[in-house]
Amino acid sequence: xxxxxxxxxxxxxxxxxxxxxxxxxxxxxxxxxxxWVPGHYMIEDFAGVVRGESVVGDGGKxxxxxxxxxxxxxxxxxxxxxxxxxxxxxxxxKSVHRSYLDDERFTLNGGHxxxxxxxxxxxxxxxVFRLPDHWDGPYTGLEPVAGEPRTFTAADYDExxxxxxxxxxxxxxxxxxxxxxxxxxxxxxxNAPLGLLAQDVEKLSRExxxxxxxxxxxxxxxLVDLSTSRGxxxxxxxxxxxxxxxxxxxxxxxxxxxxALFSHEFFHTWNVKRLRPYPLGPFDYSSEVRTxxxxxxxxxxxxxxxxxxxxxxxxxxxxxxDLIGREVQRLSLTPGRCFQTLESSSExxxxxxxxxxxxxxxxxxxxxxKGCITGMLLDLEIRNRTKNKKSLDDxxxxxxxxxxxxxxxxxxxxxxxxxxxSLAGSDLGEFxxxxxxxxxxxxIQGGLAxxxxxxxxxxxxxxxxxxxxxxxxxxxxxxxxxxxxxxxxVVENVIEGGPAAEAGLTPGDEIxxxxxxxxxxxxxxxxxxxxPPGKKHTFMVDRSxxxxxxxxxxxxxxxxxxxxxxxxxxxxxxxxxxxSWMKTDWSKVDRTSxxxxxxxRDRVG
Numbered sequence: 214x215x216x217x218x219x220x221x222x223x224x225x226x227x228x229x230x231x232x233x234x235x236x237x238x239x240x241x242x243x244x245x246x247x248x249w250v251p252g253h254y255m256i257e258d259f260a261g262v263v264r265g266e267s268v269v270g271d272g273g274k275x276x277x278x279x280x281x282x283x284x285x286x287x288x289x290x291x292x293x294x295x296x297x298x299x300x301x302x303x304x305x306x307k308s309v310h311r312s313y314l315d316d317e318r319f320t321l322n323g324g325h326x327x328x329x330x331x332x333x334x335x336x337x338x339x340x341v342f343r344l345p346d347h348w349d350g351p352y353t354g355l356e357p358v359a360g361e362p363r364t365f366t367a368a369d370y371d372e373x374x375x376x377x378x379x380x381x382x383x384x385x386x387x388x389x390x391x392x393x394x395x396x397x398x399x400x401x402x403x404n405a406p407l408g409l410l411a412q413d414v415e416k417l418s419r420e421x422x423x424x425x426x427x428x429x430x431x432x433x434x435x436l437v438d439l440s441t442s443r444g445x446x447x448x449x450x451x452x453x454x455x456x457x458x459x460x461x462x463x464x465x466x467x468x469x470x471x472x473a474l475f476s477h478e479f480f481h482t483w484n485v486k487r488l489r490p491y492p493l494g495p496f497d498y499s500s501e502v503r504t505x506x507x508x509x510x511x512x513x514x515x516x517x518x519x520x521x522x523x524x525x526x527x528x529x530x531x532x533x534x535d536l537i538g539r540e541v542q543r544l545s546l547t548p549g550r551c552f553q554t555l556e557s558s559s560e561x562x563x564x565x566x567x568x569x570x571x572x573x574x575x576x577x578x579x580x581x582x583k584g585c586i587t588g589m590l591l592d593l594e595i596r597n598r599t600k601n602k603k604s605l606d607d608x609x610x611x612x613x614x615x616x617x618x619x620x621x622x623x624x625x626x627x628x629x630x631x632x633x634x635s636l637a638g639s640d641l642g643e644f645x646x647x648x649x650x651x652x653x654x655x656x657i658q659g660g661l662a663x664x665x666x667x668x669x670x671x672x673x674x675x676x677x678x679x680x681x682x683x684x685x686x687x688x689x690x691x692x693x694x695x696x697x698x699x700x701x702x703v704v705e706n707v708i709e710g711g712p713a714a715e716a717g718l719t720p721g722d723e724i725x726x727x728x729x730x731x732x733x734x735x736x737x738x739x740x741x742x743x744x745p746p747g748k749k750h751t752f753m754v755d756r757s758x759x760x761x762x763x764x765x766x767x768x769x770x771x772x773x774x775x776x777x778x779x780x781x782x783x784x785x786x787x788x789x790x791x792x793s794w795m796k797t798d799w800s801k802v803d804r805t806s807x808x809x810x811x812x813x814r815d816r817v818g
Contacts, residue, residue, distance in 0.1 A: 214232065214233070215338065215339045215340075215341070216230065216232050216233075216326075216327060216340045216341070216373075217230065217231040217233070217340075217343065218326060218341070218342050218343065219342075220343065220344050220345075220380070221344070223314055223315055223319070223345070224316050226305040227301045227303060227304065227314075228301065228302045228304050228312065228314060228326060229299075229301055230299070230300055230302055231298070232244065232299075233296070233297045234295065234296040234298075235295050236294060236295075237294060238290070239290060240290075241290075242330060242331075243281070243285055243287050243330070244288065244298050244329070245284050245286070245328055245329055245499065246258075246259045246284045246324070246325065246328045247284075247324050247329070247499070248284060248498060248499055248500060249498065250322070250323075250324045250374060251493065251496055251818075252310075252447045252449075252485070252818030253818055254501075254507070254562045254563055255563065255567035255568070256501065256563070257310065257311075257324060258284065259311075260283060260328075261283075262302055262325050263300050263301070263302050264300065264301050264302075265299075265300055266286065268286075268288050268297065268299070269299070270293025270295055270296055270297075271293045274293065276290060276293060276296065284499070285331075286298065298328070302325045303325075304319075307320075307438065307444065308322075308456065309322065309377075309444060309445060309447040309454045309455065309456055310324060311324065312325065317381055318383070318400045318401070318438075319350075319351070319378075319379070319380045319381060320379050320400065320438055320454070321351070321353075321378040321379075321380075322377050322454065323373060323374045323376070323377070327340075327370075329370045329498065333370075334369060337366060337367060338367050338369075338373055339358065339365070339366050340367065340373070341361075341363065341364050342363040342364075342365075342378070342380070344380050349381065350379060350380030350381065350383070351378040351379060352378060352396060352398045352434055352436060353365060353377065353379075353434065353452070354375070354376040354430075354433070355367055355372075355378070356431075371495060371496060376451075376452060377447075377449065378436070379398050379436045379438070381400055382400075383398045383400040386411035388411070388415040388418075390415075390418060390419055390428060391422075391427075391428060393428050393432065393433070394432045394433075395418060395432070395434075395435070396435065397410070397435045397437070398434060398435060399437045400438050400439065401438060401439030403458070403460055403461070403462065404459070404460050404462050405457075406462060406468075410462070410471075413525075414435060416525040416526060416527055417479065417521050417522055417525045418479055419525065420524045421480050421517070421521045424483075424521075424606055424610070425483050425609070425613055426610075429482070430450065430451035430482070431451070433452060433482070434451070434452040434453075435455070435475060436452055436453065436454045436455070437455045437456075437457060438454070438455070438457070440456060440459060441458065441459065442456075443456060443461055444456030445474070445818070446478040448485060449486065450487075451482070453481070455474055455478060457471055457474070469522070469527075469528055469536070472522055472527055473518045473522060474518075476517070476519075476522050477514055477515060477517075477518035478818070480514050480521060481514055481818070483609070484509075484513060484514050484609065485510045485511075485514065485818075487617040488612050488616060488617050489510070489616075490506035490507070490509065490510055491504065491622065491623030491625055492504065492623055493510070493623055494623065501563045503563070504559060505560050505626055505649075506626055507558075507562055507580045507584070508556070508559050508583065508584030509584065509588075511581050511818070512580050512581055512583065512585045512587060513584060513585070513587075513588035515540075515581050515588070516584075516588035517588070519533055519537065519585075523796060524796055530797040531802075534776075534802070535777075537589060538775050540582055540585050540586055541586060541657055541668060541775060541777070542774075542775055543582050544583055544655075547574060547578055547579075548574060548575045548710070549573070549574055549577040550578050550583065550652065550654075552575075552576055552577070552652060553565075553576065553577045553578050553652070554649065554651060554652055555578070555648060556626075556649045558577060558578050558579070558583070562580070565577045566579065566580070571705060571706045572706065572720075573706065574695065574706050574708060575706075587648045587655065589660065590648065590655060590656070590660035591605060591641075591644070592604055592794070593660045593661070593663040593664055593790065594641070594644060594660065595633070595636060596664075596793070596794065597663040598638055599636075599638055601786060601789045601793060603637070604793070604794075608632060608633055611632055612624060612629070630645050662780065662787070663787060664787060664791040664795070664799075665780055665787035665799045666777055666779055666802070667777070667778065667779075667780050668776075668777055669776050669777070669778050689742070689769075689774075690740075690741045690742075690746050690767040691712060691746070691769060692711065692713050692741065692768075693707065693708035693711020693713045693768065694706065694707050694708065694718060695708075702732060702737065703722070703724075704719065704720050704721065704722045704723075704724065705720060712766055712767055712768040715766075716763045716766070718752065721756070722754040722755070722756050722761075723754060723755040723756075725753045725760075726752075726753040727740060728750055728751055729753070744767055746770075747766065748766070748767050749764055749766045750765055750767065751764055752764075752765050778802070778803075779799060779804055787799070788800075
């Protein structure tokens with residue numbers, strides 16, 4: 214199989230694609246576009262951006278074909294020994310699961326560019342790129358063909374679909390780990406500190422690789438698109454494609470978020486792309502693939518993104534604890550934690566997480582978020598039970614060696630729990646039952662206590678009285694709504710039991726005025742900052758073309774202004790766990806940091 218991808222008509226944003234097959238028989242062939250791509254658990258129906266399909270055989274003679282469903286083409290070769298399937302694909306979507314083409318750059322994600330031949334998914338293929346002569350690249354995880362410019366091979370369809378590419382005029386940095394080349398390819402301009410970023414990406418890469426040992430690839434590409442907004446990242450076996458805001462590297466907190474994205478996607482090289490839950494590979498690209506283990510695939514990876522940054526020295530101990538604190542805070546602000554379990558969140562991602570609606574905060578959680586905290590608690594629990602002789606690192610290595618290197622298959626939920634209990638030296642059944650299959654609150658305080666730490670709630674004294682916050686913030690008023698911040702202020706969601714819900718505001722309401730004063734940008738924020746809880750305000754809204762007024766009594770923001778800090782005292786084991794866990798002495802952990810600031814984080818895979 215040979216694919217030819219032409220990006221020469223860049224200003225049309227259309228790719229001209231040809232799939233050529235040789236030595237075909239007389240039986241009908243089926244060529245199909247995938248419905249989704251691994252790591253992005255949403256039906257995309259990539260065939261929807263394809264046009265101008267045609268099929269020819271020997272000598273360019275047209276062949277009979279028909280579309281048998283929304284993504285599948287049935288071709289009848291007859292006596293022809295060759296088949297060429299040609300089409301155009303629209304490439305003007307800046308995301309990590311679709312392609313983008315203009316007169317300056319080309320980013321390839323293969324879902325709507327590389328259809329597969331049913332029954333030949335395990336066969337190798339060749340890809341030829343036709344690009345403007347003055348462009349660099351393409352940079353991709355595919356294997357180059359010696360002596361053939363811009364020509365690459367893939368061992369099978371999984372590998373072909375798993376290798377994005379970037380071409381144009383990107384900035385490229387290179388480093389090596391154990392002689393294996395790594396490339397940081399950045400397309401687009403912005404405020405990225407290129408030198409520092411390359412250094413930190415190398416450090417985090419070395420640290421993550423050190424957890425598992427020998428590198429499982431011949432080369433690795435960080436493929437980065439800078440654009441107007443952050444779009445998350447998607448993991449691949451020997452590369453990642455990340456979308457970041459071009460001005461998203463300052464201030465320091467934004468830079469740390471960018472590093473966290475790189476760390477997250479790189480850790481997926483092992484966790485998900487090789488060590489994987491059943492049935493994530495080999496893939497069925499025609500329909501949804503469900504697993505209750507996305508909390509481990511994504512949530513534990515979210516935990517390791519922070520651990521790796523701290524161990525690599527990319528962030529300070531305080532920045533590490535603030536990242537953890539942000540996840541704790543986010544979970545505590547999610548009413549859906551009382552209704553959806555972690556396993557259910559994983560299994561229902563196709564219909565909930567990737568299809569958020571107005572009621573989502575009240576009915577669901579993020580397996581990235583709660584899975585991250587569960588991963589941290591599992592790590593600390595293993596360290597405590599083994600007197601700090603074992604950790605989650607050991608579990609990851611054990612699972613990787615057994616299920617990837619030896620068995621080369623996905624693992625089941627029970628197998629993960631058995632391996633963890635075996636490593637910990639005692640049954641972890643109650644831990645997993647609470648964290649994964651119930652909606653009871655996680656025992657975060659108890660877990661952090663294993664490292665001599667705890668969550669200090671700044672809106673009130675901690676129940677134990679062991680931590681006295683250095684700064685007690687003024688109470689913040691609370692509406693309990695999410696807003697769409699465009700040209701108008703439209704209510705996206707309303708938190709159950711919050712002031713807005715009690716007053717009668719509803720998703721879709723456009724807020725026009727407060728207390729008969731027309732809203733201006735930033736007014737909602739200033740209102741909450743300057744008005745104490747208990748104060749009543751009259752909101753005028755446009756509801757489906759009718760003007761309505763609602764009296765809203767501001768509430769007190771839930772007690773979630775937090776900081777993770779040392780407990781007043783800690784034993785020898787707790788101090789030992791703290792030092793090995795976050796690479797700093799317990800006595801040196803900062804006790805006087807400001808409360809965590811909640812920020813949304815985009816994440817795709």
